[in-house]
Amino acid sequence: MKNSTKYIFGICALLPLVACTAEEPSGLSYYEQIMGAAPLQPEHAEPRWQACAPKVAATDERYATTVETGTDAGWVTRSAHDWDYFDANASDGKILVIDYAHKAGELAFRYLANDETHDDLYEPWSSSKIMAYSGAMSLLSDNFAQPDTVVGEVKLADLITSVHSYEVSGAADGNSNAIAYYFANVAGRDYLTALFHDAWLNIGQPEVKFRGAYGPSAFAPSDSYWRTPSRSVSAQIVARDSDPGALSYRCDDCGLTGNKPMTTLASAEFLKRLATHKRVPETRMPGLSDDAVMMLFYGLGHSENSANAGGMMAGASLTPHRAIAQALQAEYPELEGLSVQDTLDTATNGNWRIFHKLGAGPSETRGTSEVVALAHICLPLADGTREFTVAAQASVNDNTEANVGHAGAKLETLLRRTVQQLISDRP
Template sequence: MKKSAVQLLAVALATALAGCSAEQPEGLAYYETIMKAPPLLPEHATAQWLDCAPSVDAASADYTSVADTGTALGWVDRVAHDWDYFSSSADDGKVLVIDYAQKGDALAFRYLANDNTHGDLYEPWSSSKIMAYAGALSLVSENFAQADTLIGDTKLADLITSIHSYQPSGKADGNSNAIAYYFADVAGRDYLTGLFHQGWMNSGQDGVMFRGKYGPDAFVPSDAYWRTPSRNAEILVTARSEDAGLLDYNCESCGELGNKPMTTLTSAEFLKRLVTQRRVPETRLAGLSDDAVMMLLYGPGHSDNSANAGGMMAGAGLGPHRAIARALQQHYSEYEGLSAQETLDQATQGNWRIFHKLGAGPSGTRGTSEVVALTHVCLPLADGTHEFTLAAQAAVDDNSYENVGYAGEKLERLLETTVATLLAEGH
């Protein structure tokens, strides 16, 4: 049953006082055991398109559809939004939630942030790798994201799974940076940057760009062809090694945020448009097939079938899972004392979804250690479903992997309070 307001306050206070208890490793231990850990998976992890948004009254002004806002420059000002919705301060981190609802025949949204941080630029680290992949796949072919698609002699499904898991998958060697670097080369940085602006999203946030790469070297396929054996087709793709849009990390116009600065709004909106492209065709990325999105989310055809999920479902890190489970435990007394896995499965009959891309690193340029989460969540709860896309970032002073772990703990606390707020409000 639901708890009373007094019970919720008591649990929240107990959680705050617990702080870094024995179940919350500190610093480097958190980085090694939580951030680098494989994710939890739902009991029923079948690859399927999401249809999770709760219904609201068709006349509700709390959510707006694309028909209400349009997609031209200025749409951000027209969406239903509250840029100071969450009580967390900017010192706690940055978070933006795009909350979903079915409003009549249309999918509609409200945009919720904390402390007006939705437009603050930050380095997205590896969370931006989904942009490199989506950009590349939108240019290659409408139908070139099948379970048997090969890039050279390596499965596309293994490459996208390895990007997210940081582990070997088939012939993909776990070098997430090199694989994402390759996809960015295929897409080109002018094209990727344009996607945030007049090329697609019309975000109105001029400082956002994708001008970088990942690591020192790109993945080199065994040959330059993408193949789908079942269709006996092949496509030649020439990587743009001489990309005029590629800038050095410390380029003159880049500043201390480097060559891929983004915001919680642009990052979350990018993922939201991918996840909803079948439900909101008006905002789909031209050239990107439905199969390419399913490949991103689930990696169908990846070699480690025992894992039962690839792509973003295999995204490294337990922070979002733990945070959401604890928020559920605060809201529903029957889940207290259960593990995160048990809580998520029991609360949703094993049908939850958490698609996650972690970004993290120590920044010598800024003298900070930072963690980013780019996540899509579906929680089909007995008393009402919740579907939302979020982007969040937290940082602590001093650049070391131990402090990256502390930033990860900080981000997990931010995610917990964010989801707890959504659950407490209901629909």
């Protein structure tokens, strides 16, 4: 997604949803006004570990705990899943939701997809940037994810916020691609790829890999050191042109989905394990600290708009917020006529959380325009909490910037239908 100037919150963010239908943006206007908008913030946005999963009976076979599935090869088959749960067709886009519940005192999950698209390969675009960051942070010796950590002379909190917001944050210049490229160089492509396989996820699909980068060049800190006031460490960097694990975009084994092909299952599982880092120790990324996860979600210590959260909470785009608000209004008629902001705050007493990263672009290789969403969502509703992680992708024919906006609107519709179906199916 391109760097944006500060667009308004989107013409429908501050107005009642029903008042916006006659002037719904589309194409380029959707891309600029909705996908390029700063996100909304909950009334109570203080950083905290989430705990929104509802309780279900110990005998509920719709959900399975990590103890029940294990984490070794084959866990996907042993999971509680329905790959054709949602009524959207593959032509509507690909979507996978990991739905959370407490079962016998443990977190449990069910994996829900549409039209068996959970293992279809696609290009993740910028949604994969959380993977570059997490991989890099897991390799740094000791814990260098503090609010006062600097990389060279730039605060880490500003770097991770700038990755998600596409805006200047402190000394971070808003070049999301360059910053994420740097994190990928710190982690190395062999390691980032291994995380999807025997080094962590055991996702069971060898075609999934992380062998590329972002944009033409990487962020170059003033030196290789990461520092806090009392400590420093030199980050070992393997640049793409000298990384034996790097592949060109159209390498012999890469196909049309490029050198970072992923699936909704792989992407959602990656984020789900970060979101449950404190609650499910068995699936923590090796070497990743609690603080590194909180830095990803909230950007603790970021310089700009200090009243608002940074990190994934600062992720550009109103697409997920609008989709969820519309789904809530369909399920709870008393919310009709409220704005997106008021719908989310009223439904959850101001305690909702939407951590998200969107990726988007026109693909000359595939002749399509595409949008990808990766998000973790907490909705503490009055009649029962809901918590879930979602990965989704939608595309339209012809690779133009305006069509990226059309793909974004298509993705919003898919998200709205999915969330509405999910929250109406109460545990």
